[in-house]
Amino acid sequence: MLQIGGAAMLQLTDIAQHVRESRKAQKLTQAALAARAGISRAQIERLENDKLGDMGIVLILRVLRVLDLELTLQAFNHGRPTLDDLVKDNEG
Template structure:
């Protein structure tokens, strides 16, 4: 994810929680919070939730939190690799040689 807002983060956590087979109550116990707070965060509303609690919630559902240096709009290696993979797939569909270097 390159840029994400609170609603998207909550939705991502909700999807990961469900994929992990966890209930909101189980996550709440794991992070030492209430089910109500987990529900609020999954719905994109938790203005007073600490970053520490968010990180614990991410970890509880199998996700992590990473920081990177600001790249001033330059593509990252992941961006370039994804772009190349898309181009290679398009070329393969057209019958062009793969990979094109």
């Protein structure tokens, strides 16, 4: 899972790296991934090289779905502990 928000803020470069690594781990070529996502191989290449240009979030989400990746958003907590942080502190 890719997560954006809180302390684990990802940059587009991180998403590009996850896409490239997941594609290779699944032994997919850029062309095969592109075909499954319904976009061009050139768009996959731009995504993997962090040169998105006009590639919108809908196309990025289609690629992530093919790779069984999920992008989640969460409210920024401004440094306050999350419930998960409090549970971990209580267990230790």
